[in-house]
Amino acid sequence: MKSILVPLGDSEKAICTLQYAIDFASMVKAKIYVIQVFGTTKVAGALKNIDELLEKDSKEELAHVLASVDKKGIKIVAKTIKGQVVDSINRIATQLKVDLIIASAKNSAADSSIYVGKITGGLVKQTELPMLIIPKGYKFKTIKNVLLSIRSGVIRQSKVLDPLEKIVKIFNANVNLLHVITPHNTAEDNLLHKDFETISDTIVNSENATVFQGVLEHLIEVNPDMICVIRRKRGFFNKLWEQSHIKKIDFESRIPLLVLKGNL
Structure with missing residues (x-):
């Protein structure tokens, strides 16, 4: 980097x-x-x-x-x-x-x-x-725990996780993978690509209506210093940004949010 x-x-x-x-x-x-x-x-x-x-x-x-x-x-x-x-x-x-x-x-x-x-x-x-x-007013602190929250376990574009891998290596951080199973998931979504398994120290499956609900449910337990999500062409976060802004009722993070880009 x-x-x-x-x-x-x-x-x-x-x-x-x-x-x-x-x-x-x-x-x-x-x-x-x-x-x-x-x-x-x-x-x-x-x-x-x-x-x-x-x-x-x-x-x-x-x-x-x-x-x-x-x-x-x-x-x-x-x-x-x-x-x-x-x-x-x-x-x-x-x-x-x-x-x-x-x-x-x-x-x-x-x-x-x-x-x-x-x-x-x-x-x-x-x-x-x-x-x-x-977030407004947030002061830097060492990144020890990352909550990587995904809905789909599919990766079709190489190096999607590279930015996160670099941060993890530099800070020697732990990655806690939260795989949120929503009613809209396909059987393919519920499988987990090997790259997710490789980067993660812990893996938790959670059934929720949305990724945001899954994040809220696990924030206290993980206590992350950073949340990481992947914006795909089809998915929860892509829909959030259709209007180029996000309301707090739909998603909010009081810690740094790393947004990676996938092509699914």
Whole structure:
């Protein structure tokens, strides 16, 4: 894991998220790319130079965030970018060939019912890169236990679990696999691919209506430092992100959530 991309939102959450990313990067020996995206507005008359004002504000906010964190000697490359937020972040992440995106769970405080906002949700929906979603105010702690929650035990794309394997190796963490058997599972879903068996220290089968219900049922027992899920083309988490955001009633994690990408 050599490079991490951190897209910034508003200053309060941006400082917390970037500090987490720095602390995480110091453990995995990675460099960090930080980007602040500002939009464009076509306005006639006296405000025709509003793009320049937006860029100026964006640079000032980025400077404020960078000055507010403990960099711990980590190499940080920071830049402001003009464009559509989600598209720009996805494009930069692909161009830089980053290994991981670390983003804040919520982009706005306007709606307290939202767990993941439209920007982070849009990134999960569009990018093929693994994402680590950090709850508001969460401070870095060593990852000792991971709850890997899946509905389907099928893997058809190689290296799906590679990002998790790297984290497990670096932190010497335990992986607790929760295989949630829902009413929508097929016989194939209920089988477990050998890669899941290889990475897991413990394996538990649970019958629940949804993956989220299974997670809630086992959180206290496992007491994880990170939850890991796989977003597939067909499945619970893909449906969650159809609107590019997730409500807390449907899914919420108060610890970092690692989202991997499968192709099922």
